[in-house]
Amino acid sequence: MWGIGATLFHALAGYRAFDRGTEDGSAAPELRWPQLVDDPYELPDRISDDVAKPVLACLHRDPAMRPSPAALAESFEPMMASLPKPRLSGFKVGR
Numbered sequence: 001m002w003g004i005g006a007t008l009f010h011a012l013a014g015y016r017a018f019d020r021g022t023e024d025g026s027a028a029p030e031l032r033w034p035q036l037v038d039d040p041y042e043l044p045d046r047i048s049d050d051v052a053k054p055v056l057a058c059l060h061r062d063p064a065m066r067p068s069p070a071a072l073a074e075s076f077e078p079m080m081a082s083l084p085k086p087r088l089s090g091f092k093v094g095r
Contacts, residue, residue: 001066002035005058012051013043017059036061050079 009017017040021032030037040059043052054075060066067075 001058001069001072002063004069004072005055005066008055009040009043009059012047012055013041015041017041035059048079051076 006017018035018038021027021034024032040056043055054067054072057065057067058072
């Protein structure tokens with residue numbers, strides 16, 4: 001779930017949720033993986049709380065506090081249901 005949250009965060013914000021860590025294999029873990037100790041950056045104000053909260057929940061440091069895949073999908077259902085439905089009238093299959 002953390003990876004899904006990091007990917008969604010980057011897609012929504014246009015920047016990473018955390019700084020990139022050092023590639024020095026001998027460095028302390030918190031320097032190699034800043035997400036172990038740092039909170040994620042804030043999402044832009046244009047991102048509604050209905051989207052931001054579930055995405056940020058996926059980035060919780062404690063894996064037990066992250067939503068399950070089903071819970072994440074359920075959190076987006078009301079928003080998805082409110083989107084306009086595509087119109088398929090006039091569409092011809094085959095040609």
